[in-house]
Amino acid sequence: MNHYSENINLTKLSKLNRMLLMLIASIFFLVTTLHGQQITTSDSLRISRAIENAHSALAKYDYNKAIGLANISLSESDSLNFSSGLINSLLILAESHKALSEYSSALNYYLQAQAELEKNKNYKELAKTNYKIGQLFFEWGVSEKALAYFNSVLTEDRVSLKEADQIDLLNRIAETYLKLDETDKSQETYQKILTINKNDGETDQIINTLRKIASIYNQQGQYENALRYNFEILELNKQQRDTLQTAVSCNTIGFLYKSLDKLPEALNYFEQALEYNQQINKNGSNYNSIVSNLINIGVIDQSMGDYKNSIKSFSKALNIVEKNGSKVETAVLNNYLASIYLSTGNYSDARKHTLQAIDLLKGTNNIRMMAASQKRLSEIYEKTGSYDLALDSYKQYSIIKDSLLYREQLNQEKEQYKQILVATVEKESKLELIDQEMKALELRNEKVKSEREKQEIELQLKEQELKNISLQNAQLERERQVQRLTLLKEQIEAQRRNQEITVLEQKRDLQDLQLKQNEILRTEKQKEIELQKSQLELQESQLESSKLQKQYLKWTVGLVVVILLLMLAGFITKQKDNRALQTQYDKINEQKESIEKINEELLELNEEKNNLIGIVAHDLKSPLNQISGILDIIKLTSKDQTSEHQEYIDKISDSTKRLKNMVTKILDVNAIESKTLNLNVEEINLKVLLEETIGHFEEMAKKKGIVIHKHFEVALSTAQVDAGYTSEVFENLLSNSIKYSPLDEEVYVKLSESKKTLRAEFIDHGQGISKEDMKNLFGRYHKLSARPTAGEDSTGLGLSIVKKYVEAMNGKVWCESEEGRGSNFIVEFKKVS
Structure with missing residues (x-):
């Protein structure tokens, strides 16, 4: 039992020693680190001067010089572990690269500065740096990160912002929400700014915030709310006696009433805007605003049927523009007047103003307005019975509409659309680049963390060595105690034996010396005295042993109390860690639930989108069928019409057919996705089906000088498929091969077999397919960057439908192509043995 207690005490003592050793090692590490951060005054001044020079170069927009100086100060600060110099150098480098639009490099330096500030617990500068990182992401176009x-x-919570800084930050947040199309959150943020502005009584700031709120409501089509805020702006402008801004507010309110179809109210505010602009018009300097007001008034009068006042307003505007405006502005007003005169039957004035507009537009690049003017002139001549002149004007309209410049304008619009797509791709690449930068920073942090763990392991090894030495010392001490106890036990045993010997001697003396009583009495007294002495010595020895045991007990109790206190401290620390882990676990669960909710909403939106597309496409079929029927009737009853009219009718008929095909394809896609496709699977001879398909497209190929070669290397060509859908798959792929092949080329159609499958191949020598297009080749509404060589139409649905049909019939379809080397579309079905 005593040996077991000794082991427990020794274990507790070793734990206490280990904790003390860890504390000493931590203090040693901290002192060593602090000692390594000390730099001399001359070093500090030299680095500060370099940073000051870099700041000066940055202020003078000499960004390359600023980068060079900051790199020098960064290198020296890093070598001396000078934290302040390190942070300032990193921030200068970040600002310089940001000014040069080198956003990736700027982000890297900002993140390094952020990590250093967090390490130093400089929360004020950390907040400023985070704001700058947000501004960088905002300018970079990565709104999610900026927000x-x-x-x-x-x-x-650790940094209190000044009111001006808070307003600036809130404005940034509101603008970022707008970029993300989160208008409700943007409005909520602007309302907070408005409350602060009103408390401060800053009228200009109030007006500015009200304008932003009203603008968002206007964009959302909530014109009543937009009106409410614009009325507030109007009152504030009147209080400040700002005539120009009052005119602007009246004009804005007029447009909002027009959007609400409240034309009398709109007219009232447009007229007020005109009065204010006329008050501030000096030497004709404000003529643009006056002309704009007159046009707005004229348009409203025209919409209300008050043609007399409408003509009056447009005529006033025309008189001003003829003196100060450009040819195009004058032509616009002539067109307004011509349109009104045409509506009222005043063909003479309508013709006069239209001719003036055409004359003014000659030599300008405004082709669309010229085309509209020629079309109106044709209508005027037709109304007045001048059919030859009407035809001439209509031809001019057709020539202009189909002119090269007109097409160039359309191409510019297409180019703008492409730029939007490119901007979207650039944004995605920016996000990927940012993630890479973040990962690189995490790797650097992991490296630092691993170094620290290495140091901790070394400390633990040293601690283990000390622990082993302590255990050895304790073992030696225990052995010494055992030896002392053994020696004491032997001494007691020797005393006991001596007492027994003494008793035996006394008995022997009594037997031998009975005859000599005096001698015996004397001897007995002497023995008794000796016995009392020995007993007294024994008692003294026992008392000394008891004192030692009490001393050991006191030390043991003290040691137990210390160990219990340490265990209590460890338990409290562990409880805190458990609570922190539980908080993190709860946050992760909340984020998981949020993501699941968003996924459900996206699925619902996708289903609603598919339903809407299906409904719209289905509703379009009926009017398209009616148009086709009417065109058939016109063809039957219009034999006496001119060839030109007949050509127009044919073009309308072709356009109607293309639109019907497009609607049918959209419905097919929706049917496939909703799994309502009705298949009639049977044994079909693919060789016969391919020959029929080739026969359908020989005329189309012949027009482009394309020869179709067929190679059928099969003995048995029967597969379990739907004949109609398979035929449509073959027609789509052969049509694409012809569309994307140059003139006078060759197209190959092959049919081959393996043990289990039949393979049909459609090979052309056209433009081929780029790597980017290959990624989404079979996607819905995806158009290739390559275009049909003869201007044929493409809806972007064909290959998507092909893939859905083939997979519905348990087949496979894929493409093998290189850009500039043609394409090979391959379809495989299981063979019927």
Whole structure:
């Protein structure tokens, strides 16, 4: 039992020693680190001067010089572990690269500065740096990241923002929400700004915020709410006696009433805007605003049927523009007047103003307005019975509409659309680049963390060595105690034996010396005295042993109390860690639920989108069928019409057929996705089906000088498929091969077999397919970057439908192609043995 207690005490003592050793090692590591951060005054001044020079170069827009100086100060600060110099150098480098639009490099330096500030617990500068990172993401076009950093600054409890900084930050957040199309959150943020502005009584700031709120409502089509805020702006402008801004407010309110179809109210505010603009018009300097007001008034009068006042307003505007405006502006007003005169039957004045507009537009690049003017002139001549002149004007309209410049304008619009797509791709690439930068920073942090763990392991090894030495010392001490106890036990045993010997001797003496009583009495007294002495010595020895046991007990109790206190401290620390882990677990669960909810909403939106497309496409079929029927009737009853009219009718008929085909394809896609496709699977001879398909397209190929070669290397060509859908798959792929082949080329159609499958191949020597197009080749509404060589139509649905049909019939379809080397579309079905 005593040996077991000794082991427990020794274990507790070793734990206490280990904790003390860890504390000593931590203090040693901290002292060593602090000692390594000390730099001399001359070093500090030299680095500060370099940073000051870099700041000066940055202020003078000499960004390359600023980068060079900041790199020098960064290198020296890093070598001396000078934290302040390190942070300032990193921030200068970030600002310089940002000014040069080198956003990736700027982000890298900002993140390094952020990590250093967090390490130093400099929360004020950390908040400023996070704000700058948010601004960088905002300028870079990565609004999601910008919003995260702006919100982190706004919710930082350890830093109190000044009111001006808070307003600036809130404005940034509101603008970012607008970029993300989160208008409700943008409005909520602007309302917070408006409350602060009103408390401060800053009228200009109030007006500015009200304008932003009203603008969002206007974009959302909530014109009543937009009106409410614009009325507030109008009152504030009147209070400030700002005539120009009052005119602007009246004009804005007029447009909002027009959007609400409240034309009398719109007219009232347009007229007020005109009065204010006329008050501030000096030497004709404000003529543009006056002309704009007159046009707005004329348009409203025209919409209300008050043609007399409408003509009056447009005529006033025309008189001003003829003196100060450009030819195009004058032509616009002539067209307004011509349109009104045409509506009222005043063909003479309508013709006069239209001719003036045409004359003014000659030599300008405004082709669309010229085309509209020629079309109106044709209508005027037709109304007045001048059919030859009407035909001439209509031909001019057709020539202009189909002119090269007109097409160039359309191409410019297409180019703008492409730029939007490119911007979207660039944004995605920026997000990927940012993620890479973040990962690189995490790797650097992991490296630092691993170094620290290595140091901790070394400390633990040293601690283990000390622990082993302590255990050895304790073992030696225990052995010494055992030896002392053994020696004491032997001494007691020797005393006991001596007592027994003494008793035996006494008995022997009594037997031998009975005859000599005096001698015996004397001897007995002497023995008794000796016995009392020995007993007294024994008692003294026992008392000394008891004192030692009490001393050991006191030390043991003290040691147990210390160990219990340490265990209590460890338990409290563990409880805190458990609570922190539970909080993190709860946050992760909340984020998971949020993501699941968003996924459900996206699925619902996708289903609603498919339903809407299906409904719209289905509703279009009926009017298209009616148009086709009417065109058939016109063809039957219009034999006496001119060839030109007949050509127009044929073009309308072709367009109607293309639109019907497009609607049918959209419905087919929706049917496939909703799994309502009705298949009639039977044994079909693919060789016969391919020959029929080739026969359908020989005329189309012949027009482009294309020869179709067929190679059928099969003995048995029967497969379990739907004949109609398979035929449509073959027709689509052969049609694409012809569309994308140059003139006078060759197209190959092959049919081959393996043990289990039949393979049909459609090979052309056209433009081929780029790597980017290959990624989404079978996607819905995806158009290739390559275009049909003879201007044929493409809806972007064909290959998507092909893939859906083939997979519905348990087949496979894929493409093998290289850009500039043609394409090979391959379809495989299981063979009927």
